[in-house]
Amino acid sequence: MNPMWILFFSLFLLILSLCVGLRFPGxxxxxxxxxxxxxxxxxxxxxxxxxxxxxxxVSKLEEQYRDLLVRMTDIDHARPGGNAELSGTEIIRSGGExxxxxxxxxxxxQRTPVALPVCSxxxxxxxxxxxxxxxxxxxxxxxxxxxxxNVATDVFSGIAQSSALSRFLARPIAQHYFDGLDRDFLPFxxxxxxxxxxxxxxxxxxxxxxxxxALNMSESDRSFIEPLYEATIRYGMFVLTxxxxxxxxxxxxxxxxYAEWISNMRQAQTDMEQKEAELRxxxxxxxELNQAAVFRASYWPFMIILALxxxxxxxxxxxxxxxxxx
Numbered sequence: 266m267n268p269m270w271i272l273f274f275s276l277f278l279l280i281l282s283l284c285v286g287l288r289f290p291g292x293x294x295x296x297x298x299x300x301x302x303x304x305x306x307x308x309x310x311x312x313x314x315x316x317x318x319x320x321x322x323v324s325k326l327e328e329q330y331r332d333l334l335v336r337m338t339d340i341d342h343a344r345p346g347g348n349a350e351l352s353g354t355e356i357i358r359s360g361g362e363x364x365x366x367x368x369x370x371x372x373x374x375q376r377t378p379v380a381l382p383v384c385s386x387x388x389x390x391x392x393x394x395x396x397x398x399x400x401x402x403x404x405x406x407x408x409x410x411x412x413x414x415n416v417a418t419d420v421f422s423g424i425a426q427s428s429a430l431s432r433f434l435a436r437p438i439a440q441h442y443f444d445g446l447d448r449d450f451l452p453f454x455x456x457x458x459x460x461x462x463x464x465x466x467x468x469x470x471x472x473x474x475x476x477x478x479a480l481n482m483s484e485s486d487r488s489f490i491e492p493l494y495e496a497t498i499r500y501g502m503f504v505l506t507x508x509x510x511x512x513x514x515x516x517x518x519x520x521x522x523y524a525e526w527i528s529n530m531r532q533a534q535t536d537m538e539q540k541e542a543e544l545r546x547x548x549x550x551x552x553e554l555n556q557a558a559v560f561r562a563s564y565w566p567f568m569i570i571l572a573l574x575x576x577x578x579x580x581x582x583x584x585x586x587x588x589x590x591x
Contacts, residue, residue, distance in 0.1 A: 271566050271567070271570070274567060274570060275570050278570055278571060278574035279574060279577065281574070281578075282574040282575070282577045282578035282581065283577070283578070283581055285578050285581075285582075286577070286578040286579065286580070286581025286582040286584075286585060287581060287582075287585050289582065290582040290583075290585035290586040290589065291582075291586055292582065295578075295579045295582050295583070298575045298576060298578075298579040299576075301572060301575060302572045302573075302575060302576050305568060305569065305572045306569075306572070322547055323544070323547050326540065326543055326544045326547055327544065329540055330537070330540045330541065330544055333533065333536055333537045333540055334537070336533055337530075337533045337534070337537060340526070340529050340530050340533055341530070344526055352455075352510050352513075354404060354405065354406065356510075357401060357404045357410075357413070357510055358401060358402055358404050360401045360506070360507030360508065360509070360510075361397070361398050361399070361400070361401025361402035361403075361404070361507070362402070363503050363506065363507045364394045364395075364397050364398035364401065364503070364504065364507050365398050365402065366503075367387050367390055367391050367394055367398075367500060367503070368387075368391045368394075368395060368398060370383070370384075370387045370391075371384075371387040371388055371390075371391035374387060374388060381492075382489060382490075382492040382493035382496055383492070383493075383496040385493060385496075386493065386496045386497050386500055387496075387500065389427060390424075390500055390504075393420055393423040393424055393427060394420055394504055394507075396416050396419065396420065397413075397416050397417060397420045397504075397507065397508065400412060400413050400416045401413060401507060407518065407523060407527075408523065408524045408527035408528070409524070410510065410511070410514055410518050410519070410523070410524070411518055411519060411520060411521035411522070411523060411524040412521070412524065413508070413510070413511065414508075414511040414514060414518075414519040415519075415521070417442070417508040417511050420504065420508070421438075421439040421442045421443065421504075421508075422439065424438060424439045424501075424504070425439035425440070433472060433476060434469055434472065434473065434494065434497050434498065434501060435497075435501070437465065437468065437469060437472070438465065438469070438501040438502075438504070438505060441462075441465045441505065442505055442508065442512075445458070445461055445462075445512040446511070446512065446519070448461065448512065450512050450513045451513065452513050452514070452515070453513075454513060455513070458509050458512045458513050459506075459509065461512070462502070462505050462506060462509060462512075463502075465502070465505070466498065466502060469498045469501070469502075470498060473491075473494035473495075473497075473498065476494075477490060477491065477494070
């Protein structure tokens with residue numbers, strides 16, 4: 266709208282109001298001026314209120330959105346150190362399949378009336394590794410690795426404290442895992458981690474052989490105990506290999522800090538997306554409902570100038586009438 270139009274309109278009505286007030290000081294129409302003026306003033310305040318409500322709402326949402334952007338930046342800068350991409354998802358899940366084979370063999374042994382040496386091993390081992398089996402099979406990305414390694418700690422602690430795998434073999438297997446956590450393997454040192462795991466096998470075999478020799482067993486006892494120790498070593502190594510990614514995981518990931526960071530980042534992204542949707546909808550609503558602002562900007566100035574001109578004309582008429590009676 267051209268401001269000059271309002272200026273010319275205002276001057277015209279001001280002069281007209283002055284002339285009308287002076288010319289018709291006793292006109293009865295002046296009694297109705299307030300009845301017109303005050304409702305128009307109230308209506309103008311209402312229009313202004315609705316316009317400001319929309320503006321305030323959009324402004325508040327924009328401020329909240331900016332706060333979320335700052336929060337997202339802070340979370341991004343707080344990312345834990347260390348590479349989280351240790352192995353592919355399928356590779357890590359394959360460790361769960363290895364542990365699942367222990368449970369499957371245990372179920373087979375329960376249906377078999379013949380007591381095989383391997384059944385003695387898996388009977389004790391299956392309940393201990395069952396949580397590891399579930400967490401590895403459900404592995405869905407680096408954010409799950411902290412929980413995987415927490416379960417690994419429980420599994421190897423359970424192996425060390427139980428009769429599974431024979432105590433004199435179980436404890437070295439568990440200790441080998443915990444010692445490996447202090448070796449500071451880099452995330453992509455696959456071969457180094459596997460070599461470290463395999464380093465345990467000769468010492469376990471030697472320990473089993475020494476135990477058999479020390480007990481001076483008969484041939485029949487030896488024929489039973491040797492397969493038992495072999496199964497113990499084989500399945501103990503299976504469990505170590507299944508949790509090999511934890512040996513290469515940085516402390517920040519094993520502790521769950523990375524998983525917490527991922528959770529915070531996803532929550533912040535969700536909050537931002539929701540706030541963006543709210544802001545878009547609010548702007549649409551404001552555009553649709555802000556016809557009051559369009560009306561107030563385009564037509565209301567003329568209406569309020571007209572109402573003020575009537576008040577001015579009434580005032581001039583009152584003064585003129587008073588002057589005439591004096």
